[in-house]
Amino acid sequence: DAKTTQPPSMDCAEGRAANLPCNHSTISGNEYVYWYRQIHSQGPQYIIHGLKNNETNEMASLIITEDRKSSTLILPHATLRDTAVYYCIVRANTDKLIFGTGTRLQVFP
Amino acid sequence: DGGITQSPKYLFRKEGQNVTLSCEQNLNHDAMYWYRQDPGQGLRLIYYSQIVNDFQKGDIAEGYSVSREKKESFPLTVTSAQKNPTAFYLCASSQGPSQPQHFGDGTRLSIL
Numbered sequence: 356d357a358k359t360t361q362p363p364s365m366d367c368a369e370g371r372a373a374n375l376p377c378n379h380s381t382i383s384g385n386e387y388v389y390w391y392r393q394i395h396s397q398g399p400q401y402i403i404h405g406l407k408n409n410e411t412n413e414m415a416s417l418i419i420t421e422d423r424k425s426s427t428l429i430l431p432h433a434t435l436r437d438t439a440v441y442y443c444i445v446r447a448n449t450d451k452l453i454f455g456t457g458t459r460l461q462v463f464p
Numbered sequence: 465d466g467g468i469t470q471s472p473k474y475l476f477r478k479e480g481q482n483v484t485l486s487c488e489q490n491l492n493h494d495a496m497y498w499y500r501q502d503p504g505q506g507l508r509l510i511y512y513s514q515i516v517n518d519f520q521k522g523d524i525a526e527g528y529s530v531s532r533e534k535k536e537s538f539p540l541t542v543t544s545a546q547k548n549p550t551a552f553y554l555c556a557s558s559q560g561p562s563q564p565q566h567f568g569d570g571t572r573l574s575i576l
Contacts (some may be wrong), residue, residue: 397570398468399567401564401565454508457506
């Protein structure tokens with residue numbers, strides 16, 4: 356079973372920041388937070404992951420609360436190509452990925 | 465370019481036939497994975513392999529078989545024992561079990 360809770364859908368205007376929340380209240384100390392996205396009819400794409408500290412890469416930023424019970428993925432300037440299903444996954448280092456149903460992000464012009 | 469190649473993109477199977485889906489990677493990754501995705505659902509793990517000549521069952525291995533004779537290849541056979549094989553099949557690889565997984569573009573299997 357997925358260990359995360361995400362809203363089923365969100366909208367975002369093009370050029371604005373998209374903030375995608377994820378709750379993982381039962382996360383263990385050795386579990387990382389991973390984010391993937393899946394554009395229709397393609398394979399999932401790895402975005403970012405983190406343990407405790409906030410992380411940033413060329414695609415997005417990951418903000419993890421101090422108690423690690425929730426996190427937010429931030430796409431700073433959303434484009435139409437960011438329309439996809441976004442999956443938040445918690446996973447210990449050698450565990451398998453468990454994908455839930457994710458958040459369907461619709462970016463509109 | 466380095467990546468994961470799945471072929472074919474679309475595959476049709478007659479009832480009672482076995483069919484093999486190809487997955488090749490040139491990323492020099494040790495670990496490889498097969499997932500199944502049904503419409504509106506998340507991914508479910510079928511089989512995974514952390515090293516050549518070794519593989520383990522995932523959550524829904526019944527009706528499927530795999531082999532890992534070469535590091536770069538991890539073919540999946542959907543056997544006639546799989547009663548509901550119509551789905552989107554995704555292959556992934558990673559440098560190791562603790563590293564992010566990178567996915568191919570999938571094979572969509574349909575029953576005629």
